[in-house]
Amino acid sequence: MLTSSRGISLILALAISALVAAFLSLVPDSNWSVLLVAGGLSFSVSYLLITITLEFLVFREIGQIYSLLEKIQKKDLSEINDKSIRSSLSPLRKINTVINSYAIARQKEIETLQKNAEFRREFIADISHELKTPIFATQGYIHTLLDGAIDDKQVRMKFLKRAAKSLDSLDVLVKDLLTLNQMxxxxxxxxxxxxxxxxxxxxxxxxxxxxxxxRDVVIKLEFDPEKSHITHADRQKIYRVCQNLIFNAVKYNHDGGEVKVTLKSQKNTIQVDIKDNGQGIPPEDLKRIFERFYRVEKSRSKERGGTGLGLAIVKHILEGHKSKISVSSTVGKGSIFSFSLPLEKEKKPIEKTPVFENK
Known part of the structure; x- marks a missing residue:
């Protein structure tokens, strides 16, 4: 009782009313009725004010601090947000704010660590799977040759070519991984x-x-011949971006399909749209297609080849140009990949004004 806000308020209010009554008793004209009324009023007012002050500005803040500390101890930071920081009016607001900020930072740190751990697990599983395929294929061909097939010239050449093809795929995968890591x-x-x-x-x-x-796929390039398409960028890397996007548009198109590449020169940028009328990408996969090794249809993608790193490299190249890759797709109708680069204004030659000499 004595450690609660009401107990402390009661003791302080009684002390204040006693002091008021004692001071009034020194006044010559005071009597018991005046002392009683003054003591009662001072007690009531003091009790209410002290109770409100302690309850709403001290004990409530201390309770929130203890609650935060318990959540931090239990590692339950899911319900912590900035609302309690903004609504706090107590003199203890600074302490509460610091603890709240620490708790929010810890929550974000834990979430980041969890995402990184999940990403590492997925990455190790993906890269192990990607490396396993060409390595196992090469091993199979080499061991078959060592087991006696090497004596058959026709079989020997066929298996050596397949082993070389698997090793080439492995080389491309390693180079793409190194490129992505360096970027x-x-x-x-x-x-x-x-x-x-x-x-x-x-x-x-x-x-x-x-x-x-x-596959009877037609590639068309559409542009306005009267407009300039000069840009300022890394030519080699933009070549790789266009090569990857157009190749994907061909690869994931249907036989007899069409790939349309459109250039649009705007005020300060050139927009590139690469449209196909192929199988399209499901909505749930659109947000993840730029992740490493992510494949919309793993079985079909595996048959058609590729490292699964092309779009991730495209994303990083365009980010290096302060641009972004965007995609819109409808299942069964096709996809459109778009990005933009700065439009470089054509520099007009400076006309020299003829100088006439006075003779």
């Missing part, structure tokens, strides 16, 4: 130059035309 760590530097984005995309189309023709 994330900032080791790879960008070499920015001015170049015509239209010409670059035409080079990519010319390179992929042979693969597209095997």
């Amino acid at each position: 994330e760590s900032g080791v790879i530097k960008f070499n920015f130059t001015d170049f015509d984005l239209k010409d670059l995309i035409q080079e990519v189309i010319d390179q992929l035309e042979h693969k597209a023709s095997k």
Whole structure:
């Protein structure tokens, strides 16, 4: 009772009323009725004010602090937020704010550690699976040759070619992993130059035309010939971005499909849209397609090849150009991948004014 706000308020109110009555008793004209009324009023007012002060400005804050400390001890930080920080009016607000901020920081740290741990588990599982396929395939071909098939010239050449193909796939996977790691760590530097984005995309189309023709896929490039398409970027890396996106549009299209690459020169940017009319991407997969090794259809993607790192590399290259890759897709109708680069204004030659000499 004595340690509660009401007990403390009662003791302090009695002391205040006794002091008031004692002072009034020194007044010559005071009597017992005046002392009783003054003592009662001072007691009531003091009790209410002290109770409100202690309850709402001290004990409640201390209770919140204890509650926060218990949650931190139990590692239950899910209900902690900034509301209690803003609504606190107590003199203990600074302590409560510091503890609350610490608890929120701890919550974010725990969530980050949990996400990193989950990412590491998924990454190790994914990379183990990706490495296992070409290694096991190569082992199978080599051991078959060592078991006696090497004497058959026809079988020997066929198995050696398949083993070499598996090792080439492994080499591409390792190179993509190194590239991605170097980009994330900032080791790879960008070499920015001015170049015509239209010409670059035409080079990519010319390179992929042979693969597209095997499945009767048509690649079209649409642009306004009267507008400029000069940009300032790393040509080699933007070539890789366009190559990856157009190749995916061909690979995941249906036989006889169409890939349309559109260039739109705007005020200060050039927007590139790569549209296909293939199988499309389900909504639940759209947010994850730029993650490492993430595949929408693992079985079909495995048959069609690829390391599963292409879109992750595309994302990092464009982030290095302060741009973003966006995608919209409808299942059964196709997908559109879009990104933009700065439009470099054409520099007009300076006309020299003829100088006339006075003779």
